[in-house]
Amino acid sequence: MRAAVFDGPKKPLRIDSIPDPAPEPDEVVVRVCSCGICGSDLHMTEGHGMTFPDGTILGHEFSGEIVALGKDARHLDIGDRVAVLPVKSCGKCVACIAGRPVKCIRNNIIGCGEIPGGYAEYARAPAAGCLKLPDQMSFDDGALLEPLSVALRGVRMAQVRPGTRVLVTGVGPIGLSALFWARHFGAERLVAMATSRRRAALAMGMGADALVLLEDGPDAVRDALGGPADIVLECSGQPGMISRAIGEVATSGMVTVLGTCAVPDSFVPVAALAKEVTMRFSFMYEHDDYRLALETVAADSAPVRSMITGHIGFAALSETFETLRGRTSHCKVMIHPTASDA
DSSP, X not given: OEEEEBOSTTSOOEEEEOOOOOOOTTEEEXXXXXXXXXXHHHHTTSSSSSOOOTTBOOOOEEEEEEEEEOTTOTXXXXXXXXXXXXXXXXXXXXXHHTTOXXXXXXOXXXXXXXXXXXXXXXXXXXXXXXXXXXXXXXXXXXXHHHHHHHHHHHHHHHTOOTTOEEEEEOOXXXXXXHHHHHHHTXXXXXXXXXXXXXXXXXXXXXXXXXXXXXXXOTTHHHHHHTSSEEEEEEOSOOTTHHHHHHHHEEEEEEEEEOSOOOSOOOOOHHHHHHHTOEEEEXXXXXXXXXXXXXXXXXXOOHHHHTTEEEEEOHXXXXXXXXXXXSOOSOSEEEEOTTSTTO
16 A cells, blocks of 8 residues: 655655555554644654654544454444544553543554554554444544544633633644634633634634734733633644743633643743643543544534645645645645545
8 A cells, every 4th residue: 555654854755655554353444535634743743852753654633434354343344434533542441441542551642653544545443443424424524533622622621611711822723623612612702812814714613703813912812802811722832822821811710731832841830820820731532522523523514624725645745744834824634545646
């Protein structure tokens, strides 16, 4: 099969032929139909901070059709259309039994090193992490469940509820998804913060009442929200933004960090101390987050589909991947590895 291989920082992804995967007993093999390019894929191939090992086949946001079954994958069938929760875990520990495979001490995230991911025509996937897609959901919808679940976990952790004023920093796919869920859970006022107005329409479509710029005056967020933010969801992953979140949140408010910052960052603790700010960090998701994301998208996928701004095959993958490192009009680009023009 063909796959895109990461050979190290400052090198373009290499399209190569590698052996087809075979499932382990508790796995399936999925023909990858849609795979999203994630911001963490870009960050962790730059060579600054945490970096994927050379030889990694990236891709943890994918969906597709099952083409092979391990002997223990009894609840699935060849031909099932599935979204993949991309975490291989032991399946037996307390965390796994509780539906939290990310917390398993033996977890292995697909597309992050040892297990090849969805930048390939076929990929192994844990049978326990395969969720069947309803007929009304496309493979693109299925691939969006991963970033949607990341944001859902953070919004739940922040306890967004009716009557709260919420600021979301960053309007990439995680920030946009956080806007979607904050509106879903009843935020009274919802404001996005960004470095430009390029994605203002997307932010409004996902539920924001207003968008303010990072460079706007000190009262911009308060004016847009009608008061200080009860909750700040930091989704940009940029250095300095935790400090900015502490500055924007109300006394006794909550700052929840979802953005992936892989380089050292700092803030002044007394700024949070004086406000008695609660700070939490949200990493990935649980099975219940994936299930709720699927049910919600199945009911109405139009808002979240607006994040998809491009579809590519292997021919354009390396160039597009490098383009996404800079300022671009794209939001979420979907790879279609098995498309006829790939």
